[in-house]
Amino acid sequence: MTIRVALVDDQSMIRTGLRMVLAAEPDIEVVGEAADGAAGVALVTRLQPDVVLLDVRMPGMDGLEAARRIVAAQLPTRVVVLTTFDEDEYVAAALRAGVSGFLLKVAPPEDLVAAVRTVAAGQGLLDPAVTLRVIESFAAAPAPDPERAGALAALTERETEVLALVAAGLSNAEIAARLYLGEATVKTHVSRLLLKLGLRDRVQAVAFAYESGLVRPGG
Numbered sequence: 001m002t003i004r005v006a007l008v009d010d011q012s013m014i015r016t017g018l019r020m021v022l023a024a025e026p027d028i029e030v031v032g033e034a035a036d037g038a039a040g041v042a043l044v045t046r047l048q049p050d051v052v053l054l055d056v057r058m059p060g061m062d063g064l065e066a067a068r069r070i071v072a073a074q075l076p077t078r079v080v081v082l083t084t085f086d087e088d089e090y091v092a093a094a095l096r097a098g099v100s101g102f103l104l105k106v107a108p109p110e111d112l113v114a115a116v117r118t119v120a121a122g123q124g125l126l127d128p129a130v131t132l133r134v135i136e137s138f139a140a141a142p143a144p145d146p147e148r149a150g151a152l153a154a155l156t157e158r159e160t161e162v163l164a165l166v167a168a169g170l171s172n173a174e175i176a177a178r179l180y181l182g183e184a185t186v187k188t189h190v191s192r193l194l195l196k197l198g199l200r201d202r203v204q205a206v207a208f209a210y211e212s213g214l215v216r217p218g219g
Contacts (some may be wrong), residue, residue: 003120007033008040008066009055009082014105020107028116037061041069044077050120054101055082056090063139064093071098076201078119095207100200101125124201144213151197152212157192160214164185166202167209 001115015033022028031184033045034040037054038061042204044052052070065081078100083091091102100119100149103112109148118125151161158179165175176183190202199205209215 001028003028003051003116004031004049005029005116006040006043006049006052006056006077007065008035008037008043008052009182010035010058011055014082015057018112022116025113028113031047037063037066040066044075045073048075049077050079051080051116053080053082053116054099056094063106064090064097067094067099068097078122080114080115080119080125095203096205098200100203101172102203122201124203145211147210148208149214152214154196155193159189159196162189163193163205163209164215166190167206167215169206 005028007018009015009018012035019030019033022030031049032043038053038060040058040063041061051120054067054070055065058066063081067081070077070079079098080103081091081094081099081102082105083094083102083158084105087117094102101115101124103115104123107115115125156165161179162175165178170178172183172186174179176186179186190205193199194201194205197205197208199208
């Protein structure tokens with residue numbers, strides 16, 4: 001199956017570079033480009049690609065507002081935000097907006113390709129270089145949301161433990177090692193807790209863990 005991708009970035013050189021990398025892959029097709037958030041939303045609404053790579057800083061409607069609108073429209077498109085090292089506040093806001101992943105603009109080509117495939121397959125993505133910054137930024141949120149805190153009661157003790165480790169940025173393999181479980185067992189726990197909490201992927205799970213108060217700064 002071909003993965004259809006849209007590119008939204010106000011810098012034509014960035015779009016050209018992304019297109020060149022992705023077009024070289026036999027299973028990926030770049031179906032459209034836009035240079036600002038409003039045009040990006042229109043493009044995604046019209047074409048409904050599998051994945052959209054969305055820059056944060058753009059003239060007019062920025063990437064955050066574009067991401068909010070795309071996610072709110074409940075389109076099948078999954079949003080990956082392109083970020084740089086100095087945009088922590090944008091990363092936290094994008095996480096709250098419900099995006100499916102983050103990727104550094106300086107990531108090597110193979111990471112870009114892997115990110116597109118990962119997100120298209122229905123999994124969330126946090127670039128390893130961004131993960132801890134995302135968590136730290138989101139951890140500065142206000143008091144826990146009572147409704148989300150109450151939803152934790154639906155989880156088993158093991159699922160709650162796994163959720164906390166997901167929120168700490170651990171991969172399935174790392175969680176398996178920490179809890180002395182098989183990686184397949186951890187994947188099952190993650191799938192079940194996402195289903196019970198009505199979450200799309202582990203990126204949303206990070207947000208939920210902090211909003212519910214399950215994990216706190218320094219915890």
